[in-house]
Amino acid sequence: MATVSHSAATSHVGRVRSNNQDSGYAGRSLFVVADGMGGHAGGDVASSIATKRIIEADKPYASAQDAEFALQAALIGANAQLAETVFEHAELTGMGTTVSAIVVLENEVAIAHIGDSRIYLLRDNELSQITIDHTFVQRLVDSGRITEAEAMVHPRRSVLMRVLGDVEASPEIDTSILATIAGDRWLLCSDGLTGVVSHNAMASALASGANAQDVADLLVKESLDGGAPDNVTVVIVDIGEGVARTDSPVIVGSAANPLAFGEEPSRNRALRIPALRLHPVRETHFEPDSQDYLSELIEEDARRARRRKVTWLVGVILLVLSIVTTTILGYQWTQTRYFVGVDGSNVAIYQGVQQDIGPIKLSSVYEDTDLNLSDLRVYDRQQVEQTINAGSLADALAIIERLKGAIVE
Structure with missing residues (x-):
């Protein structure tokens, strides 16, 4: 029977940001990474609140389906708690967080995911991305409007389409159940890692044979060596065969510290009018509404059309030049005969x-x-x-x- 043999979690503020808005948790069977947003005033609060709420789901389950449902309920509960916190503290308006979480239950893993933090699986030295980013550029990629390479340099590559926060009362959360076997190594990480360290470099580190903590530290170091413009959080989960586990639960990042934000008198809850807001949650990480999305799709199509015309024109010019050059060189050769x-x-x-x-x-x-x-x-x-x-x-x-x-x- 496969089970968790070792786990590790580590988080670093990075080389640019002044505070850590990430949170991570490596528990008994539950593992979480949350990447907060909303600026200095709220990103750390959002990831901390969400992580602490989701940690309550770290308990035994009768089946993977029960664990999947519990994870989804925990994320919805965290979303409601974030909305309540924003209502009580207006200075936190716009805060939100991504969440990627798994529960390991014998030979299965229940997954819940929202945002652009990621879950990877290393099996037989091959690294696979399990989750799909809920980002604007990912939608453009999925719709065929841009390529993966174009997405890496797109000016709106940090735009999130789905997060937990005061945006939606019932956000759409991706959940699934996957099989896991002894020898598997799971990686949960914030985009502070994937935005700097390449897929091949991550695969090499995970397959190095080092223990979970050493690999987590190595991945964070590689991000720091690459400049680490964002917070970096890494959670490693190793799957063994009937191995007695000795790791204790670990909380890292913002969730490891007491909540600290400005106090504001509570509003009269009886006067509360629920409202869904679609607004920027930080300078380069925000949630556009559907009209903005459609407008951007139209503009993206226009940009692609212009790029196609330029590419076609350049191609024709190069073809003509190639023909002319070949003809001249060919003629010059004939005159040597x-x-x-x-x-x-x-x-x-x-x-x-x-x-x-x-x-x-x-x-x-x-x-x-x-x-x-x-x-x-x-x-x-x-x-x-x-x-x-x-x-x-x-x-x-x-x-x-x-x-x-x-x-x-």
């Missing part, structure tokens, strides 16, 4: 090759000799009429001398 043929009634040396391309002649008389065709022997005359190839001008002159010599004979 010579042959002996007939010019009127005389034998002549031609420069070029015998073939013509339509109206374009590839040969011209280089030297018209005083050797008359009628003076040649029948065999030599036939040879000249059919043309005699010469490797060079010297060879052509030698052929003329041989023909003259044959007349003398």
